[in-house]
Each structure stands twice: as C-alpha cells, then as structure tokens.
Amino acid sequence: MMLPISGGCACGKVRYDCSEKPIxxxxxxxxDCQHASGAAFAATIFVPADRLEYKIDTELHFYDVQAESGRTLRRNSCGECGSPISAHWPDLPGVVLLAVGGLDDQSVFEPTHELWVSRAQAWHPFLPHTIKLEAGxxxxxxxxxxxxxxxARKS
Known part of the structure; x- marks a missing residue:
C-alpha cells in the first residue's frame, strides 16, 4: 500500500492525507450508514487521528447521531458540496473513520467484515471473502x- 492515503470531497475544498495504513x-x-452514505452500505477505514492531516478550504458540517449500537457517532461532511468525509466516536478521539468513497485510490480498501447484515438490502450482494455479522x-x-x-506504538 502506497502512503500517504489521500482523499477529499467532490469539490476539492476538503483534502486529507493519512501517513498510516488503515487499522x-x-x-x-x-x-444510519445507509442514510449517511446515500447508498446500500458505508465502506469505511479506521485510521489514527494523529496520522491524519486535513487541508480545508471551507467549513465542515458536523452532526451527531446515535448509532444502532447506542453510541454517539459524530459525522462530518464538506460544507460546500456535502460529500461525506469522516466520522468519529467522541469517546474514542484517537481514531477517525474515513469514508472510502472519498479516497483518491479506492483500491486500498480491503474489507474484512460486513456489519449489520440484518439491515442489508435484499437486492445487495455480499462480498464472498468478508465475515458477516448480523449486528454491530x-x-x-x-x-x-x-x-x-x-x-504497539507505545512500545
């Protein structure tokens, strides 16, 4: 995987680089992920917040949502074009969840699991190699x- 992982919004006013591989x-x-992505699912990579650098030329729009797990999730999007950028759990500030749709090179995405398959749309096929979980x-x-x-980073 080539680093940094780069991406941004549709209009280009939000850009980011991550110097670490996804965790x-x-x-x-x-x-919630269906609504946030505007699609049948959300594809997400988790990266360390301190290895992610934003270049922002507009306001970000933030909103909090209570996920099906009961946890609060703070999502953000570009204030100009509305593209989903990332999300994080306020109680876990060291990690950012990046929307794969914003990555410049989406081929870096190698999902291992599919969550909440009990909420998946009947017409949507699953990836054959992922582990499927009915809930969170x-x-x-x-x-x-x-x-x-x-x-490992502390040692």
Missing part, C-alpha cells in the same frame, strides 16, 4: 485491533 476496514449496512462489531473486529495498534 480496520469494514462495510456497514446499518440504517464484536471486540475482535474493531476494539482489539485498535488496542493492539496503539499498544
């Missing part, structure tokens, strides 16, 4: 890889 990569079929992620999908990543 977690997944597809989420929950209704178990610790081994998100929390454990995040803990391992940050523990």
């Amino acid at each position: 977690v990569q997944l597809i989420c079929h929950c209704r 992620p178990t610790d081994d999908v998100v929390r454990d890889p995040l803990r391992a990543y940050f523990a």
Whole structure:
C-alpha cells in the first residue's frame, strides 16, 4: 500500500492525507450508514487521528447521531458540496473513520467484515471473502485491533 492515503470531497475544498495504513476496514449496512452514505452500505477505514492531516478550504458540517449500537457517532461532511468525509466516536478521539468513497485510490480498501447484515438490502450482494455479522462489531473486529495498534506504538 502506497502512503500517504489521500482523499477529499467532490469539490476539492476538503483534502486529507493519512501517513498510516488503515487499522480496520469494514462495510456497514446499518440504517444510519445507509442514510449517511446515500447508498446500500458505508465502506469505511479506521485510521489514527494523529496520522491524519486535513487541508480545508471551507467549513465542515458536523452532526451527531446515535448509532444502532447506542453510541454517539459524530459525522462530518464538506460544507460546500456535502460529500461525506469522516466520522468519529467522541469517546474514542484517537481514531477517525474515513469514508472510502472519498479516497483518491479506492483500491486500498480491503474489507474484512460486513456489519449489520440484518439491515442489508435484499437486492445487495455480499462480498464472498468478508465475515458477516448480523449486528454491530464484536471486540475482535474493531476494539482489539485498535488496542493492539496503539499498544504497539507505545512500545
């Protein structure tokens, strides 16, 4: 994977570079992700917040939503064109969830899991190689890889 991972919005007023490989990569079929992406699912990579640098030439629009897990998720989008940029959990500030649709090179996306398949649209096919979870992620999908990543950085 070539670093940095770069991306931005449709109008180009929001750009970003991440100097680290994604920690977690997944597809989420929950209704909130469907609404936020405007599609059948959201494709997301989790990156360390301190390795992500934004270049912003407009206002970002932020909004909080309560996810199906019950956790608050803060989403942001370009204030000019409305493209989804990223999201984060306020209680986990060290991680940013980037929308794969904004990546310059989407071929870096290699999802391992599909979440909330119980909410997936019947007409949408699943990827054959992903692990499917009926609801939200178990610790081994998100929390454990995040803990391992940050523990390795401290040592």
